[in-house]
Amino acid sequence: MTAEVQSGTGRDQSWLRRSAAAALWLSLAAGALSVARWILPPSHDYTAHLVPKAAPLVAAVCGLAVAVLVLTAQVRPERARTVRVGTGAAIVLGVWGASGLPLDGLRVIGLIPLSIDWLGFVTRLAALGAAVALAATGTLYGRVAQEACLRCGRTGPSQSTRPSPKWCGYAAFLAALPYPLIKAYWAAGGTAGTGDGKLIKGFADGWGTVILAALGVLLALALVQEWGRRLPHRLLLLAGAGGALLLVTVGLPGSYAALQLIADHGVHAVDGDTKAWVFAVVYGCWLVMAVGMAAAVWAFWQRHRKACPACSLV
Ligand SMILES: [Zn+2]
Known part of the structure; x- marks a missing residue:
């Protein structure tokens, strides 16, 4: 060995x-x-x-x-x-x-x-x-x-007794909630966070992103809960990694733009028909979700990967 x-x-x-x-x-x-x-x-x-x-x-x-x-x-x-x-x-x-x-x-x-x-x-x-x-x-x-295997990064047999860091999946799950909740609140007639109390333009067209957010919620849970193990592992890992990348590429510039708007015009500044603080909350949550999702994907992969063909460690 x-x-x-x-x-x-x-x-x-x-x-x-x-x-x-x-x-x-x-x-x-x-x-x-x-x-x-x-x-x-x-x-x-x-x-x-x-x-x-x-x-x-x-x-x-x-x-x-x-x-x-x-x-x-x-x-x-x-x-x-x-x-x-x-x-x-x-x-x-x-x-x-x-x-x-x-x-x-x-x-x-x-x-x-x-x-x-x-x-x-x-x-x-x-x-x-x-x-x-x-x-x-x-x-x-x-x-x-670390003198680890270059292909897989293992330095010895993995310790299956180590508890899996479930917090990352739950953090991603919690961070995924505000966006669909805000949208549902607006759909129900709420006006907080909108400019002049007007309903969001084209809101009916916006359900695609809510469906994506719901998928994100499920994905975050699947990566850390028992039932997730029964799903195809590669599909789960691919979806998680792709989701984390997408979230960070939208969340980072979005948060930056929201903070700039707040610095220049205050939290109640309106862009389009939405207030600045809504952007800050949503994009900030997406950043947290990206980090949680990436950590959950990493932990899932570590737990379920097969023996390495280079070093044959499991
Ligand atoms: Zn290896």
Whole structure:
């Protein structure tokens, strides 16, 4: 067993070096493009209210620092935390910086018939690529530093007696509730949170998002409750991971825009026909839900994954 574990970890750091090199070049590209956007501000920047201008640049600087550290210094367990914090900051800011990509996509395929900010689009693509490369780099660094299996991250047989962290699924469940509850309250004739007490425009069209929220509630519970184990595991993990990603890409820029509106005009400022505090509550909850969902997916995967083909640990 030990020999097999060793073969999974070895001193083979080629994948770590490859991912760090990818992170280095993509961070450089994202950083250079961010500076170019600073010097040549686009005439139609449709993400200005969603993303702080400095986010992609700070992400690129953090990513570059981590990549250089990984590529030039020896892997040491005591550096693992620094690498984790650096990659974490770069990933959050990078994903935030890339959160205009769905808008770019809708414009590119013509569903939003408006002009495309090409420089911004390429910058966001580079930022997302750097975030992915940094996620791989951070994960591999931790595994090499702990002498864990590079493929699965195990250092020994898993302890099935360890209690599963159910709080994350329940946190996601609770955070999923305010949005459909607010919508149901409005549908029942409530007017709090709306501008001039008017009902939300096109509210009847808005049930798609309520159905999605209800699915989110079920998904969060399925990941931590006994009955969830009977559902197809891969489908559950895929839905959970996709849901967490979607929630963070909408929740982060949404929260930022809501806080900006509150800072400028107060909690009762109205945007469209909704008050600022409603946006802050809903998008803030989606952020909490994203974190809870991601943690629940991780815990579920840890508990139910099969033996590793590289190290054969279970
Ligand atoms: Zn393994």
